[in-house]
Amino acid sequence: MIWTSPNGPTYTTHPGSKLLFPTWNTTTATLPPPPTNPPNPPExxxxxxxxxxxxxxxFAARITAERTRTTTPAPF
Structure with missing residues (x-):
């Protein structure tokens, strides 16, 4: 893996699994390009x-509903 710092120098590192499994090939194949999405409809x-x-x-309906709920006297 190659890291490039914002200042410009590059650093090369290796995965930690290389110490435990030196024969593993950890490189990945190139991926195919992602599928293109259809354009959004104009509407x-x-x-x-x-x-x-x-x-x-x-707002008026909420006030009316609250008033109908609170017009009954409290049960105590």
Whole structure:
């Protein structure tokens, strides 16, 4: 393995398994290029979920639900 420092010098190291298994070949084959992904459809940005209510309607519904829950007197 060859390391290059930001200052420029290069350092060569060997895997630690070389001490225990000197006959192992630890080199890897060259990998094939990764498959290319198909391009994103142009309407992809429009796939976000839509609101069922506006923010103001949702806020009003939460307040109404809270008021209906708290209008009953406490049991104690």
């Amino acid at each position: 992809r940005a429009l796939m976000m979920p839509k609101r069922k209510r506006t923010r103001a309607a949702q």
